[in-house]
Amino acid sequence: MPAIKRPSEDAIPLAKKPHPFFVAGGKTQLGTFQPSPPTLIHYTHLDPFAKEPVASSSSTPSSSSSPSKQPKKVAVSFYDLDGTLIKPRLGGPFPKSRDDWMWWNPSVPEKLKQEWEEGRHLVVISNQGDSREKVRSEWRLKLPLIAAKMPSGVPLRILAALSMTDVYRKPNIGMFETISKLYQDRGLEIDMERSVFVGDAAGRMARGPQTKDHGDTDYKFALNNGLRFLTPEEHFLGHPRPSFPEPPNGFRPAKVGNLGSLPHIVPSHTPITRPETEIVLFVGPPASGKSSFFRNHFAPNGYEHVNQDLLGTRDKCLRVAEGFLREGKAVVIDNTNRNRVTRAHWINLASRLKVSIRVFHFLCPLELAKHNNMYRACYAPPGEPPRTLLPLLAFTSYAAASEPPTAVEGFDEVRGVNFHFEGGEEQRRKWDMYMLEQKR
CATH class of the missing domain: 3.40.50.300 (P-loop containing nucleotide triphosphate hydrolases)
Incomplete structure (x- = not known):
């Protein structure tokens, strides 16, 4: 039987038979869809809370306070999904199916592994606005595929806003509030000084090989929540800060002035x-x-x-x-x-x-x-x-x-x-x- 040429590890083949969404002999589903409001998807791969969080220096209690009453602070790397962690495998602007994806850059999985080993939690914050049920179904089915390609033992949490007009959709802060409440309920606190949001929607104009960003919602989301913001090129590739409007364009009451x-x-x-x-x-x-x-x-x-x-x-x-x-x-x-x-x-x-x-x-x-x-x-x-x-x-x-x-x-x-x-x-x-x- 002739040898079959396999694609690179970054690509997911367009399989003719169902992808193995299940492991352990087809009995255990890879990842879990958590209960959530109708306009929010909440998916988890492994449990980040199973590992004791690495305490930051800012979480050290003072001598006058009781250590048991001080919540442990956890650094979180928040990511946009499309255009940040993954991109369409077939080269189009939008994915055509659940299989049409690959890592944004070959360095992404190794970076995720490094961050987890440093004690950081990994959370995806994504806008998914297509109301067609077939598109939404394909997107849901893509999440176990992403989980299957995660580095071994590295948990990932994914939140996605479905409505075009509610509190969950970036730059609104509903998804961040959901995560904050989740950590508070476990006696933890997001370490805002060490946390970061990485996204491709920074409001950049086209310049050379860089195409125009589809918006600036990622940058605004980071500002709204007090998170340090980085583009994927800065975070994964070590590139210098690109040029984009800082502060971003758009209305805020403070701009009215008087x-x-x-x-x-x-x-x-x-x-x-x-x-x-x-x-x-x-x-x-x-x-x-x-x-x-x-x-x-x-x-x-x-x-x-x-x-x-x-x-x-x-x-x-x-x-x-x-x-x-x-x-x-x-x-x-x-x-x-x-x-x-x-x-x-x-x-x-x-x-x-x-x-x-x-x-x-x-x-x-x-x-x-x-x-x-x-x-x-x-x-x-x-x-x-x-x-x-x-x-x-x-x-x-x-x-x-x-x-x-x-x-x-x-x-x-x-x-x-x-x-x-x-x-x-x-x-x-x-x-x-x-x-x-x-x-x-």
């Missing part, structure tokens, strides 16, 4: 609420802080809340508001009320019932409103109702039809409201991060 220095309400010399029956009309883009402003300032003073998202139509809002007003109750109309035509319905109601009408114009920049939309959907602040992510069209359509309110329309008072973040230190840290950018 948010905190602006007065919250303009003018601010009169009370926000009044004792008499009135209509208060909110005007502003979605996610500009209108509902929070109502809860903080108007609800405690007995104002009723009228919102079209809850009631369904403007006509129903008008009927409900009129009922409250006839009972002598003041109302807040919490809608975008973007233009003169929309606002005229409420001015006419105020005129017919002979009550005053004031407007609070929310002066939130549109980019900040889109940022707030992602923040409140993914990092629901404690004490606030969960919010669904609004489509990008909600913001572009508002901007296209927006007309600033003026007293000429018939308002008794027009006041501006500048956006001020309200929340604790941890919530503010999350709000000030780079958010996942919506495509539609």
Whole structure:
């Protein structure tokens, strides 16, 4: 029988019969899919916690504290998957099947082995957005193949975000929070000073043999979590730091600059609420802080809340508001009320019932409103109702039809409201991060 030429160890052959996903006579599955939310895959190969973590110098307890109460710190090497640890074997931009992969560079498995022997844990953080079930199924079946090619005895944990718009998708930090909680539950702590995130999405432009990066989500993810960031070329090949925007392009509240220095309400010399029956009309883009402003300032003073998202139509809002007003109750109309035509319905109601009408114009920049939309959907602040992510069209359509309110329309008072973040230190840290950018 003639000898069969075998491919290199870096390549997985396109087998005609099923790859041996099972070991020990086909009875034990290689790797385990852990319980996880529907939009998150959590796969483990071997158990990294079976080995006592190597203590770092930063985890040494002080003489005044009890060693038993100090969590051991573990250095973690976080990796992106595609374009960092592996790449398509057949050369295309995307893999065609579970077998279409090879190590990104022949040095990858040896580097992983070295890191494990140094006491580091290895965790993959990947975005996988293709919603086609066949593609997702092939991707799941690829994970045991990767595990089979790992150096002997080296554990690997893989997390993958499936949704295009939730807290798990990079640069959002849901996958990092999942890992942090896992370590905390075992009395361990991720050593942030020694940990690193390696990824190919750094925002690099095309230069020579280097093609343009498909994005900068890996770099933003590292920044959001306080991790040192390296490209695969730096980490595996020892190349110098490549050129890419530092800090990355994209919106963060800190880039607005003067948010905190602006007065919250303009003018601010009169009370926000009044004792008499009135209509208060909110005007502003979605996610500009209108509902929070109502809860903080108007609800405690007995104002009723009228919102079209809850009631369904403007006509129903008008009927409900009129009922409250006839009972002598003041109302807040919490809608975008973007233009003169929309606002005229409420001015006419105020005129017919002979009550005053004031407007609070929310002066939130549109980019900040889109940022707030992602923040409140993914990092629901404690004490606030969960919010669904609004489509990008909600913001572009508002901007296209927006007309600033003026007293000429018939308002008794027009006041501006500048956006001020309200929340604790941890919530503010999350709000000030780079958010996942919506495509539609």
